[in-house]
Amino acid sequence: MRLWQVACQLFLAAAALGQSAGPVADHAYVGWNVLEVVSSPVTLEEFGRPGRVNILSFNRKTATTVVAVARDELPHFVQKLTENGLGFQTQVQDLSRLLLPALTYDQTRTIPKGDATFERYMQYEEIVSYLEELPAKHPDRVRLEEVGRSNEDRPIHLITINKSSNSRKAEKPVIFIEGGAHAREWVSPASALYLVERLLESPSLLRNAEWRVVPLLNPDGYVYSWNHDRLWRKNRAPSTDPECFGVDLNRNFDFHWGEAGSSTRPCSFVYQGPQPFSEPETRALRDAVLEAQHRIKAYLSLHSYGQMFLYPWGFTAAANHSNTEELVKMAE
Structure with missing residues (x-):
């Protein structure tokens, strides 16, 4: 199973567990892309502005990092990947679609x-x-x-x-x-x-x-x-x-x-x-x-x-x- 699929399962599991992960957070990650990149996480973090790049996981065996990138940061981030010859795949185009179902807490439960x-x-x-x-x-x-x-x-x-x-x-x-x-x-x-x-x-x-x-x-x-x-x-x-x-x-x-x-x-x-x-x-x-x-x-x-x-x-x-x-x- 690919890492991004595991990530999706994790986020969706929160929704499946009663859609009960709490009140809607201030940071809902609307429009954030999730990329799988052949690179170390520390390197990728330095490619973007603080708070606009979020490292989700790193697999040392495959040397791949799953990273979430804000929509306004994405062009610059992709440019840095290209300049450094780092291959990547876009796995999710709007992270909020995975997170939001789990961010509405049912107060009656x-x-x-x-x-x-x-x-x-x-x-x-x-x-x-x-x-x-x-x-x-x-x-x-x-x-x-x-x-x-x-x-x-x-x-x-x-x-x-x-x-x-x-x-x-x-x-x-x-x-x-x-x-x-x-x-x-x-x-x-x-x-x-x-x-x-x-x-x-x-x-x-x-x-x-x-x-x-x-x-x-x-x-x-x-x-x-x-x-x-x-x-x-x-x-x-x-x-x-x-x-x-x-x-x-x-x-x-x-x-x-x-x-x-x-x-x-x-x-x-x-x-x-x-x-x-x-x-x-x-x-x-x-x-x-x-x-x-x-x-x-x-x-x-x-x-x-x-x-x-x-x-x-x-x-x-x-x-x-x-x-x-x-x-x-x-x-x-």
């Missing part, structure tokens, strides 16, 4: 306080309500804690699911899962919450492991993607450029910080931040991982889209991880 739904994406307040009710519903298996606060002072929650939620010293291996680092990837926190539900329905999965889940690492960006810009990716931290907000949380960790696939420009969709762990969200995740580091046997970060399993290392294509063979086997 509410869910009871503390419940979850997987027939549509949940608003931020619904997610928080669900999380806050979990310990009361499952006192013997669930512990909920706040491991930090976002840039805009929203809580970052960690759910611990175990056979006995009060036995913090139990020496079970830990499986750590994190979702919602990139704001626009709504299926990521939805998948994390779906997993929580399935774990609570299957006590056998708790027998030999403790599960720790951060379902929504980037709450500020998530809210912004509902209310203002459906394709917003970063957090909402101010930068040295008054017109550009946000750090790509996935580029803000200290391991090989600032190397391949990141940018020093605050307007970039992969802006790495002024320094490693500059963001309260990444610091919260770091501390939550370090607290259980000696027991963590598996770590999974949920993203979309692309239908891929990615395993270390991401900063280089040359180096092999010591567990590469095992990782490949698990992915397969």
